[in-house]
Amino acid sequence: MTTAQHLAVIERLRVRAFPAERGPSEVGTSGPGYHLAELPGADGLGDGGFRDDGGFRDDGAYSAADADQSAAEHTALTEILTARFGEPRYISLWSALIRGGEGEEIPEPWRELSSGVRWLRLWRTGDRWLAVGLAGGTGDQRFRLVAAVTETDPP
Template identity: 45%
Template sequence: MSITRHLAVIDRLCSEDFPAEPGRSDVGTTGPGYHIAELQTSADFWDDDGTEREETEDQYEADRDALSERLAERWGPPVVFSLWSVSSRHLEGEGIPEPWGPLSSHVPDMHLWRADGRWIALGVSQWDKELPFQLVALITAIAPP
């Protein structure tokens, strides 16, 4: 993990305007009111007995925590925000705004800050047990639900 590189991406996205339409960016996805950066991506786990997956998950959480410590130097300690109830409400059909609804389906919780009129969050994503982990950063003007 390159904390310096990740911080540079977060800083850049904090200062960029949000697009009018959703789409891909050079670091992830973007849309009206949000940027999601895929900071780091692991390998797939198709033939894994679970050991490598667990070690990788631990490493990605440690990387998130290390980056979170650096961001805490700027904005204070994060709020750890569980997306479990957001995911449940989203699956039940409640109109959870993007990016929170879709994000809640693969990120269980996020370290969250409010700075300069935007929400900044870090999380570890995994869409399914065979798929890679990702360290993701969210920069959004849309308040958490």
């Protein structure tokens, strides 16, 4: 998938209505007040997707070249979004992961994102938030570019 295709997916999610119940979409998962998407890389990989429990599936090991490619795709996408929407906030989801593990209710999509994404670029676009980050990259998990559109404020 190219950067232009990533942008097209994000634009569709930005204007799409949110469903009444959580369920799969053609690019990831949607639920009340949010859409999550995994954006496949230029190599077509990256469709590990979201598990039913909200974590990320992974479909195998990755190489240093794969990590570099994922980082480059992330950079290209965030540069275009920054030109379009202004400077993003740079937020950590580490505390949401810890607080959720201690029993605090973390709203979606932030709970799902915190299970695999540690840092996000975040823009306010009208009445919605747009978040882009890299999931994975630990152990045998390869990096995956993910995007979220939500009306729920970050935790």
